[in-house]
Amino acid sequence: MAVPSSSNELFTPAASPLFLREDEVRRGVELLYFGYTRLTRSVDELLVEHGFGRAHHRALYFIARQPDLPVNALLKILSITKQSLGRVLNDLSAKGLVETRAGEQDRRQKLLRLTESGLAFEAQLFETLRTGLSAAYAAAGQESVTGFWRVLEGLIPEDEKPMVMKLQGRGR
Amino acid sequence: MAVPSSSNELFTPAASPLFLREDEVRRGVELLYFGYTRLTRSVDELLVEHGFGRAHHRALYFIARQPDLPVNALLKILSITKQSLGRVLNDLSAKGLVETRAGEQDRRQKLLRLTESGLAFEAQLFETLRTGLSAAYAAAGQESVTGFWRVLEGLIPEDEKPMVMKLQGRGR
DNA sequence: AAGATGGGACAGCCATGTTGACGTATCTTG
DNA sequence: CAAGATACGTCAACATGGCTGTCCCATCTT
Numbered sequence: 284m285a286v287p288s289s290s291n292e293l294f295t296p297a298a299s300p301l302f303l304r305e306d307e308v309r310r311g312v313e314l315l316y317f318g319y320t321r322l323t324r325s326v327d328e329l330l331v332e333h334g335f336g337r338a339h340h341r342a343l344y345f346i347a348r349q350p351d352l353p354v355n356a357l358l359k360i361l362s363i364t365k366q367s368l369g370r371v372l373n374d375l376s377a378k379g380l381v382e383t384r385a386g387e388q389d390r391r392q393k394l395l396r397l398t399e400s401g402l403a404f405e406a407q408l409f410e411t412l413r414t415g416l417s418a419a420y421a422a423a424g425q426e427s428v429t430g431f432w433r434v435l436e437g438l439i440p441e442d443e444k445p446m447v448m449k450l451q452g453r454g455r
Numbered sequence: 456m457a458v459p460s461s462s463n464e465l466f467t468p469a470a471s472p473l474f475l476r477e478d479e480v481r482r483g484v485e486l487l488y489f490g491y492t493r494l495t496r497s498v499d500e501l502l503v504e505h506g507f508g509r510a511h512h513r514a515l516y517f518i519a520r521q522p523d524l525p526v527n528a529l530l531k532i533l534s535i536t537k538q539s540l541g542r543v544l545n546d547l548s549a550k551g552l553v554e555t556r557a558g559e560q561d562r563r564q565k566l567l568r569l570t571e572s573g574l575a576f577e578a579q580l581f582e583t584l585r586t587g588l589s590a591a592y593a594a595a596g597q598e599s600v601t602g603f604w605r606v607l608e609g610l611i612p613e614d615e616k617p618m619v620m621k622l623q624g625r626g627r
Numbered sequence: 628a629a630g631a632t633g634g635g636a637c638a639g640c641c642a643t644g645t646t647g648a649c650g651t652a653t654c655t656t657g
Numbered sequence: 658c659a660a661g662a663t664a665c666g667t668c669a670a671c672a673t674g675g676c677t678g679t680c681c682c683a684t685c686t687t
Contacts, residue, residue: 305581305585306623306624307592307600308581308584308585308588308589308592309520309581309623310604310623311588311592311600311603311604312494312516312584312588313619313622313623314603314604314607314608314611314619315487315490315491315494315607316491316513317607317610317611317615317619318487318606318607318608318610318611319487319488319491319610320534321610321611321612321615322484322487322610336641336642336643337642337643338642338643338644344484348481353664353665354664354665354666355663355664355665362492363643363644363645364644364645364646365664365665365666366644366645366646366666366667366668367643367644367645369665369666369667370642370643371643386664389653389654389663389664390652390653390654391652391653391654391663391664391665392653392664392665393664393665393666409477409480409481412480412484413477413480415610416480416483416484416610417480418609419606419607419608419609419610420479420480420483420606420609422605422609423602423605423606423608423609424602424605426598426602427601427602427603427605427606428479428483428602428606429599429602430595430596430598430599430600430601430602430603430605430606431483431486431599431602431603431605431606431607432482432483432486433594433595433596433599433602433603434490434591434592434595434599434600434602434603435486435487435489435490435591435603436486436490436591436595437590437591437592437594437595438489438490438491438493438494438587438588438591439486439489439490439493440493443489443493447485447486447489450485451478451481451482451485452478508672508673508674509673509674510673510674510675525633525634526633526634526635527632527633527634535674535675535676536675536676536677537633537634537635538635538636538637538675538676538677539674539675539676541634541635541636542673542674543674545635558633561632561633561684561685562683562684562685563632563633563634563683563684563685564633564634564684565633565634565635
């Protein structure tokens with residue numbers, strides 16, 4: 284009775300940095316959930332007006348980010364099956380937003396890139412993201428922004444970091 | 456020709472805090488996407504082993520967070536229809552993880568709470584989240600963590616902030 | 628007593644993920 | 658050069674978790 288059980292966090296509030304207070308973790312989980320969903324919500328509205336869904340946006344986004352991306356690379360970025368991606372890419376090319384060319388060294392590859400109108404649409408979607416995220420950045424201040432980045436980077440497994448860094452043109 | 460168009464960002468790199476450099480915004484978008492999905496990925500695995508999906512976790516999570524939550528309050532938190540939530544709640548109570556009581560002031564309400572085994576399961580799921588997020592917190596440092604929180608708070612629309620703050624027992 | 632509200636249920640649709648099986652073109656290698 | 662690996666595509670079937678629309682009951686409010 285006098286001695287709290289060893290699993291009682293109140294007993295050792297700063298015991299280990301890997302065993303933080305529950306409330307701090309719950310706060311992060313909730314902010315991540317609400318922040319993420321609210322940022323994407325505005326984009327979703329724009330998408331449905333054009334008959335697309337979130338999956339189409341993801342493909343558009345990453346193709347815009349890395350023109351001439353081979354299908355396989357996009358599959359790895361999205362971590363979905365080629366069947367799922369296939370549907371999405373078919374929709375996008377049927378509507379003239381995406382086009383493909385054969386790879387030059389390896390002609391089995393199909394390199395994905397956005398058409399003129401694909402670029403325009405992606406830019407429009409991105410503007411929505413920019414508006415939301417810029418406001419949050421500005422309200423929080425530059426120092427908070429780097430903290431924001433640092434924590435999120437820590438959530439990405441080591442073996443996936445190179446892929447993310449490469450997207451951002453930051454070596455590996 | 457000599458004067459860049461007003462939409463050219465290179466012309467006014469620090470023009471307005473609401474119009475940040477594209478790369479900074481894209482970096483945030485990507486880290487948010489990968490960070491969020493990677494954090495939830497480990498939980499997903501645990502869930503499918505028990506025959507549940509992400510939707511079940513969300514319900515479990517918020518019921519754990521606010522015992523005796525009325526159905527209507529949970530609907531607002533999740534922003535889904537009552538039909539969608541109904542399915543999830545039926546699954547959870549069929550498996551004995553959630554139970555309901557009639558409200559005391561208003562007996563039309565059903566107050567949701569977790570059973571013993573519901574609490575145990577939610578705790579197990581939460582451990583997975585804690586492990587991932589604690590590691591990221593620890594690697595980034597306390598100052599980064601507050602920045603992380605601040606930016607995410609800025610992504611939540613004003614009219615929804617009270618709901619989120621209330622979850623975290625931080626007044627409104 | 629009438630209407631509003633909290634909750635539940637049935638039916639059907641859609642988007643987007645999954646497996647599994649196969650086919651074809653091209654590259655790589657013994 | 659033949660054999661196998663790889664990149665990509667497609668057909669088919671299924672699961673999850675959103676959605677709309679409709680109707681119902683119990684209870685609270687007026």
